[in-house]
Amino acid sequence: MIPDFHNLASPYALQHAPLVDRGLPCLGLVLKMIATSIGLTPNTMLQLVTTNPLAIMMFLIGLALPLRASGTENDVGHAGKTSPLNVLFIMADDCTFSDLGIYGGQAQTPHLSGLVKEGMLFRRCFQSAPMCSPTRHSLYTGLYPVRSGAHPNHTFVREGVRSVAHYFKEAGYRVALSGKSHVNPRKAFPFEYSNARGKEGGAGNPDMDAVDRLLKECQDHATPFALFACSNEPHTPHDKGDVSAYPAEDIELPPHYVDTPEVRTAFARYLAEITFFDDQVGQCLDLIRRHGLEQSTLVMVVSEQGNSFPFAKWTCYDKGLQSGMVVRWPGKVKAEVQTEAMVEYVDVLPTFLDAAGLPIPNDLDGRSFLPVLLGNSSSHKTVCFGLQTSRGIHDGPEHYGIRSARSDRFRYIRNLTPQTPFRNTMMKSAWWKSWVRAAGLGQAHAQAMVDRFQNRPAEELYDCETDPWNLHNLAEDPAHQTTRATLAEALHQWMKDQGDLGQETERTALQRQWKNAPRAGQATP
Structure with missing residues (x-):
């Protein structure tokens, strides 16, 4: 049975289709790697296998050890072309980074804590606008808000602006967004879209059934993916999560808050919804694990702008523009490390492209921080910018x-x-x-x-x-x-x-x- 690549005209599909079509999907990929390393075409290698299998078997055994020794290069970026990188990007909504447990906050975030133990925690990640729509446009396009045209809220980009969906689709990826979008127009963001509208998730949250189906299809068809799972939590009205875990009388309010019963009740509900978001992170990670995709998937989780309490969202104070960020990439990003490197949301797109070994457009505002992820640099930018x-x-x-x-x-x-x-x-x-x-x-x-x-x-x-x-x-x-x-x-x-x-x-x-x-x-x- 021939796998459906969904887009056989794509570079990735064209590279692998000749061997897969002959019913040898696993062997085909191996032979293609070997053929490339010794200067043969994949189909020439296939002919050698079918006409003289004993000789080629001895040849492959002779190559096995050196290939194994040198084959650690590609799993990353420009170093080689063995298996394509998958990307899972998870984003919260209106979540002050310092309220997360992984940054010393009061919200219980066990799944994020587990992720930090397996990857890199960023202590100086910033976005260029402290509200939802400009932030997402900036993240997906690699452009700052005024340049892209998407600077007010509920906005849209200028004619001709391209996004992450274009770049990865053109490389043969399935590019999907499940949950909150808040970007326009659709032709600038040609994702596969899905929303959860059931009682459990609520409108605007990732549809875990749709995510499950996508991952299964990608695994079955050997198709790489870039998946953006965008939560609507902990955005107001703060009506999800177990608020009993956060007794209002026990929580500690930020120093500039006015201590009233109404504030304590509202802040407790907000903390509970952060834990609800953390559960969503756990569900996404579990699906990646169940489909056997952990080792080939770069996972990034960010908290978006600050909450809607004073001096955060809609402001350019640190609690408005600073974001939490955690990245896990098995075998590439060291486990349980932290970085003080200054990065911005506009840097995310070029970093994903760089990590996947894809070309980075010259006209982006963002710059890849892949060297930071790989431990080759401890710095990235000296100044970050923002606007409201x-x-x-x-x-x-x-x-x-x-x-x-x-x-x-x-x-x-x-x-x-x-x-x-x-x-x-x-x-x-x-x-x-x-x-x-x-x-x-x-x-x-x-x-x-x-x-x-x-x-x-x-x-x-x-x-x-x-x-x-x-x-x-x-x-x-x-x-x-x-x-x-x-x-x-x-x-x-x-x-x-x-x-x-x-x-x-x-x-x-x-x-x-x-x-x-x-x-x-x-x-x-």
């Missing part, structure tokens, strides 16, 4: 653009309209209203936090080593003026390179929302 386009967010301000540059230690923030109070949909929540009530009753901490969240200066500078919550603004501190000026200039140059006109870009942001796209179309799932 508030126009178009639910219940947001008319204009409130934010831009940021982050070095290994300091975060610089520029608020484009500091005279305008900041707001978003979170301010409708019961727990935010409890902050406002506490402030009205004269509680000093509540008054300070409510004011700080809504009214911000033109420039902010934070020492993220000593002040991880970004509470002490050093922008006017004489001792830090060199740092402020250096990061301000780096940010200015980045905006210039990206075509970011600052407030003018903010004013026209609604033109970049999918509902206002010049051509009608249906949003992807």
Whole structure:
């Protein structure tokens, strides 16, 4: 029986089809490897086997040991072409990285903890926008938000932008996205799509049955895959998970939160939903294991932007733009290691392409951090950038653009309209209203936090080593003026390179929302 490659015109399928068609799928792959190493075509090797099997058997035995000794090269990137790499990418939704158990947070994450023991934990991973849609567009395209056109929320990329789905499909991969998408238009993101809509997963979560079928088909047909399993958790309304594991009275609130019963209840539900997400990670890893794909699959898990509590999502503080990241790649990434290398979401696409041995387009903003994964480098970038386009967010301000540059230690923030109070949909929540009530009753901490969240200066500078919550603004501190000026200039140059006109870009942001796209179309799932 001839396997269905799903796309016989693909490079990978064409390379292997002649031997597979003769009913020798396993031997065919082995012979192709050997033929390539000695300068023969696969079909010439096949003819030798069929016409003089005894001679060729002795020849193969003679080759076995040296091939075994040198055959460790390809499993990676450009080193060879034995078996293609599979990719499993798992992403949370609105999850502050420091709340994960693997970063010392209170959320119980046993599956992620197990993954960390088998791979690399990144301590300085950042994204370029602290909200869902721009983040995902950036990740899949390898482009920063303004350059791709996808900088407000609920957005879409410019005509002609290509994504990870194009690059891997053209190499013979099946490229699937299960769960939350939030990218447009479909022609720019031609994934195979599936959503879970049952009670267990909920709309927008990975469909584990669909994932199971995909992995089985890929295994049966010897087809490589790039699978993106994108959760909708722990995004509000925080109604999943076992909240009894997080008694509200026992949890520890971040130092800038106003301690009210409403906040404790909401934060406990949020922590429970992180554990629900961790269970989804476990399900994905179990499916990879059950299909015998662990050794050939690079697994990456990220936490996306921060939660929807104050000073995280929709802001350029560290808790908004920093992300958790764990990578497991058996035989390539050392187990139980950590890295301080600074990487960004725009670097993920070129890294996947590099690891798979595929060409990296020259016009991407991101750069491969494969050397970091392989232990050949301990650094990657010196500055990471971020932006928040508030126009178009639910219940947001008319204009409130934010831009940021982050070095290994300091975060610089520029608020484009500091005279305008900041707001978003979170301010409708019961727990935010409890902050406002506490402030009205004269509680000093509540008054300070409510004011700080809504009214911000033109420039902010934070020492993220000593002040991880970004509470002490050093922008006017004489001792830090060199740092402020250096990061301000780096940010200015980045905006210039990206075509970011600052407030003018903010004013026209609604033109970049999918509902206002010049051509009608249906949003992807």
